[in-house]
Amino acid sequence: MSSRRSPYLTLTAILVYAFLYLPIVILVVFAFNSSRQNIQFEGIVNREPCGPFYWFCQLFQNKDAMDATWNTLRIAVVSTLISTVLGTMAALALQRHTFRLKLFAETSLYIPIVIPEIVMGIGILVLFNAVFRFINTTFDLEPAQRLALGIGTVIVSHTAFSIPFVTLTVRARLHSFDRAVEEAAADLGANEWMTFRRITLPLILPGVLAGAMLAFTLSLDDFIITFFTSGPGSTTLPIYVYGLLRRTVTPEVNALSTVWILVVFVALLISNRVQRRAS
Amino acid sequence: MLQRLRESKSLQGTLLATPAMLWMIVLLIVPLILIVITSFGRRDPDGNVIYTFTLDNYVRLAGATEECQTLGDFLSGAVQAVVNPAAPTCFNSLYADILLRSLWLALMTTIATIVLGYPLAYYVARAPAKRRNLLLFMILIPLWTNFVIRVYAWMRILRTFDLLYTPEAVLIGMIYEFIPFMILPMYTSLEKIDPALYEAAADLGANSLRTFLRVTLPLSLPGVVAGTLLVFVPVMGTFVVSDILGGRQYVLVGNLIQRQFLDARDPTFGSAASIILMGMTLIVMIIYTRKFGLGEEVVVT
Numbered sequence: 001m002s003s004r005r006s007p008y009l010t011l012t013a014i015l016v017y018a019f020l021y022l023p024i025v026i027l028v029v030f031a032f033n034s035s036r037q038n039i040q041f042e043g044i045v046n047r048e049p050c051g052p053f054y055w056f057c058q059l060f061q062n063k064d065a066m067d068a069t070w071n072t073l074r075i076a077v078v079s080t081l082i083s084t085v086l087g088t089m090a091a092l093a094l095q096r097h098t099f100r101l102k103l104f105a106e107t108s109l110y111i112p113i114v115i116p117e118i119v120m121g122i123g124i125l126v127l128f129n130a131v132f133r134f135i136n137t138t139f140d141l142e143p144a145q146r147l148a149l150g151i152g153t154v155i156v157s158h159t160a161f162s163i164p165f166v167t168l169t170v171r172a173r174l175h176s177f178d179r180a181v182e183e184a185a186a187d188l189g190a191n192e193w194m195t196f197r198r199i200t201l202p203l204i205l206p207g208v209l210a211g212a213m214l215a216f217t218l219s220l221d222d223f224i225i226t227f228f229t230s231g232p233g234s235t236t237l238p239i240y241v242y243g244l245l246r247r248t249v250t251p252e253v254n255a256l257s258t259v260w261i262l263v264v265f266v267a268l269l270i271s272n273r274v275q276r277r278a279s
Numbered sequence: 280m281l282q283r284l285r286e287s288k289s290l291q292g293t294l295l296a297t298p299a300m301l302w303m304i305v306l307l308i309v310p311l312i313l314i315v316i317t318s319f320g321r322r323d324p325d326g327n328v329i330y331t332f333t334l335d336n337y338v339r340l341a342g343a344t345e346e347c348q349t350l351g352d353f354l355s356g357a358v359q360a361v362v363n364p365a366a367p368t369c370f371n372s373l374y375a376d377i378l379l380r381s382l383w384l385a386l387m388t389t390i391a392t393i394v395l396g397y398p399l400a401y402y403v404a405r406a407p408a409k410r411r412n413l414l415l416f417m418i419l420i421p422l423w424t425n426f427v428i429r430v431y432a433w434m435r436i437l438r439t440f441d442l443l444y445t446p447e448a449v450l451i452g453m454i455y456e457f458i459p460f461m462i463l464p465m466y467t468s469l470e471k472i473d474p475a476l477y478e479a480a481a482d483l484g485a486n487s488l489r490t491f492l493r494v495t496l497p498l499s500l501p502g503v504v505a506g507t508l509l510v511f512v513p514v515m516g517t518f519v520v521s522d523i524l525g526g527r528q529y530v531l532v533g534n535l536i537q538r539q540f541l542d543a544r545d546p547t548f549g550s551a552a553s554i555i556l557m558g559m560t561l562i563v564m565i566i567y568t569r570k571f572g573l574g575e576e577v578v579v580t
Contacts (some may be wrong), residue, residue: 012398016395016398016458023436023455024424026436093292097291097295097296099290100289103360108303111311113306113509114561115512116515116556118533118537121517122553123309124306126310126317126546127306140319157306161307175426183299207287223427224517
């Protein structure tokens with residue numbers, strides 16, 4: 001079969017792969033640029049401290065970048081935990097139970113897919129502004145106590161758009177689930193909670209983990225929703241980089257991107273191994 | 280109470296689904312309703328929203344300026360602006376241009392990602408099973424490096440070719456950002472095709488072009504439809520690529536909305552623009568899915 005494959009197809013595939021990777025290679029190369037303006041490559045940097053890794057060391061001493069990293073991780077971890085639990089519960093409900101408003105629940109899962117993110121972003125912004133203004137004026141709060149956009153609002157918003165993705169992923173797994181195993185457990189005297197913990201959960205775990213990973217990466221990668229729901233103290237990495245791009249860009253941004261790409265690469269490798277072992 | 284809970288499947292279902300549903304109602308559905316309400320409002324000089332019912336924002340978006348006295352003035356102005364752009368009219372084509380530009384860019388990006396992505400998806404789907412995982416993995420890696428970082432990666436290349444801050448730069452950036460979302464669903468449906476079908480087609484005397492047109496293409500259509508959903512909708516709504524690669528004067532609907540909320544501080548006009556954006560996206564998607572089906576099986580798996 002592969003012997004009949006046309007050379008033109010192979011060539012096109014190679015070109016598209018080159019298109020995908022060329023920008024990334026250039027990005028990484030420029031992280032070692034000796035020119036601070038970073039417009040042309042003027043040789044590999046070799047400056048104290050750290051020699052060729054000068055920009056990486058600068059990056060790790062940059063408080064703004066480190067704060068943004070910390071915020072990004074905190075937001076991703078918390079929103080992933082909440083959306084995985086709630087999304088899995090909803091998937092169980094949708095797959096196994098009939099209840100009122102089920103059709104409404106199913107339809108609303110597709111909102112984040114069919115509605116442009118910017119519309120959701122400004123909608124949430126308008127909501128928070130209205131609610132906060134109401135609370136702040138009704139209770140006449142001191143400036144320091146006033147509710148404002150911050151890390152909490154970002155977490156809440158990320159959770160909202162992650163839930164449907166978790167639910168859809170877990171549901172796909174539940175679809176191929178043989179309920180006879182659960183009945184067997186019940187016949188053997190296990191109560192419902194025990195059946196869930198010992199039988200159901202382990203069997204749907206790959207789906208739950210896949211959903212959690214999706215939620216985590218959606219949160220890490222999100223720009224638009226974060227842009228509208230974050231405040232001064234809750235800058236995430238994408239927002240931080242965006243801010244830099246509109247001013248001057250030193251090779252530090254390239255160093256930051258390189259670290260990001262490396263971390264993603266390693267994480268993908270590990271998850272690939274784990275998934276292969278699970279199946 | 281506990282007894283009732285144990286027996287009632289419907290009550291269990293409601294309880295399990297409620298937290299997720301409440302979260303989504305408050306943060307996805309209520310905001311959408313708020314935007315609709317805000318779009319009919321007006322802003323006071325401080326930038327605060329006054330909730331009334333006025334169509335002013337939509338009238339302004341349609342291109343009617345204060346010089347338009349009647350609907351007739353506006354319509355003839357609009358026609359004149361198309362026929363003879365130099366003639367002075369009361370019609371202001373600024374926003375119509377922005378909407379059309381966004382629609383055009385989304386269409387071009389979708390077509391380009393299909394044309395460039397299809398051969399790659401096909402190549403990966405028909406590669407030996409052992410190598411397939413690695414090839415797929417290689418498509419995922421660029422997708423998982425951050426969205427903003429991917430835009431930045433193009434800044435330098437485009438500057439080298441003197442393309443930075445041009446419409447072409449925005450198109451290239453959009454293609455790069457969204458092509459993995461097109462390749463993956465196309466791959467999923469191409470991979471499902473039973474190789475026996477190709478052999479059967481060959482046995483029946485079909486040449487490779489005919490096999491492609493009559494077997495491969497129809498069977499992979501759900502993937503193309505799903506990919507289109509995943510590319511068209513976000514391209515219509517993003518403002519980062521145009522902001523960084525297109526420069527200040529290249530404005531898409533996304534940029535328009537963003538500026539109304541941050542620089543111009545007129546949330547009511549920004550809301551009206553996002554209602555129009557949402558409406559345009561939905562109409563295009565409905566026409567498209569009516570014609571080609573939903574491609575749903577691929578979205579879910």
